[in-house]
Amino acid sequence: MCFSMTKTLHALIFDVDGTLADTERDGHRVAFNEAFVALGLGWEWDVAFYGELLAVAGGRERLLHFMQRHDVNVPIGQRDELVKTVHRIKTEAYARLMREGAIAWRPGVLRLLEEAHSRGLTLAIATTTTRSNVDVLLEQAPVEGIASWFSTIAAAEDFSIKKPDPGVYRCVLERLALAGSECIAIEDSQAGFEAARAAGIGTVVTVNDYTRSHDFTGALSVVSDLGESGQPARHVGGMPLERDCVDVQQLERWHHLLR
Ligand code: XBP
Ligand code: MG
Numbered sequence: 001m002c003f004s005m006t007k008t009l010h011a012l013i014f015d016v017d018g019t020l021a022d023t024e025r026d027g028h029r030v031a032f033n034e035a036f037v038a039l040g041l042g043w044e045w046d047v048a049f050y051g052e053l054l055a056v057a058g059g060r061e062r063l064l065h066f067m068q069r070h071d072v073n074v075p076i077g078q079r080d081e082l083v084k085t086v087h088r089i090k091t092e093a094y095a096r097l098m099r100e101g102a103i104a105w106r107p108g109v110l111r112l113l114e115e116a117h118s119r120g121l122t123l124a125i126a127t128t129t130t131r132s133n134v135d136v137l138l139e140q141a142p143v144e145g146i147a148s149w150f151s152t153i154a155a156a157e158d159f160s161i162k163k164p165d166p167g168v169y170r171c172v173l174e175r176l177a178l179a180g181s182e183c184i185a186i187e188d189s190q191a192g193f194e195a196a197r198a199a200g201i202g203t204v205v206t207v208n209d210y211t212r213s214h215d216f217t218g219a220l221s222v223v224s225d226l227g228e229s230g231q232p233a234r235h236v237g238g239m240p241l242e243r244d245c246v247d248v249q250q251l252e253r254w255h256h257l258l259r
Helices: 023-038 047-053 059-069 076-099 109-118 131-139 167-176 190-198 248-258
Strands: 011-014 122-126 150-154 183-187 202-206 221-223 235-238
Touching: 011 109, 011 167, 023 047, 023 059, 023 076, 047 059, 059 076, 076 131, 109 122, 109 248, 122 167, 131 150, 150 167, 167 183, 167 190, 183 190, 183 248, 190 202, 202 248
Parallel strands: 011 122, 011 183, 122 150, 183 202, 202 221
Antiparallel strands: 221 235
């Protein structure tokens, strides 16, 4: 008889921005631009330029980086205060955009969450965004009570250094009392993938327009999205996709093959 020490898959840990929904281009970017207008700053971040700024995780950090790298007429001593003001207005604008239904959930996310929840897998969120942004997204989900499905949500307020630092994933693992090897992370960006990997968590990546050129070497699998019935996911890299959609059985198989 053969005994093995293979670990069971216990939890799925989801990133938010770019993974649950394409919030960056039509959500965060638009909200920043609204704040710039409200404050008469005369700045506008277009879609391509915002893609470059996404190299810096976190809205406040991104804005400070922008001011440091570009010829903006704001004295250095006033920048931290301006970042706070812009971010407050931006966060309000983001919530309004979400309530207006500006952003749809990405294909297959709600399907996979429903399946995983019904099969008793632990669900969690690990994001660098502000907690209220997560709450408003979950409130707007077309599935009642979805927020209660998540055993823990770690957001910007819960750790000090943002992705690719593994702090947010370590925070989730500690709260769940699980090892990285018992979980799979679902991410969309290189920074997110590196954060999960550094916490010892195998990662499935769903790329988007901002992240498809990122380096995901070492990810369990890289796919176009999680796939819906009639709208199959496309395999991009890593372990092969053996069905039309990324479902719990496929995740368990990738997780098993990793060990
Ligand atoms: C993505 C981010 C976020 C948002 C902005 O995080 O970098 O910071 O762009 O949100 P993730 P805030 O993909 O890890 O969810 O302005 O609230 O920081
Ligand atoms: Mg992301």
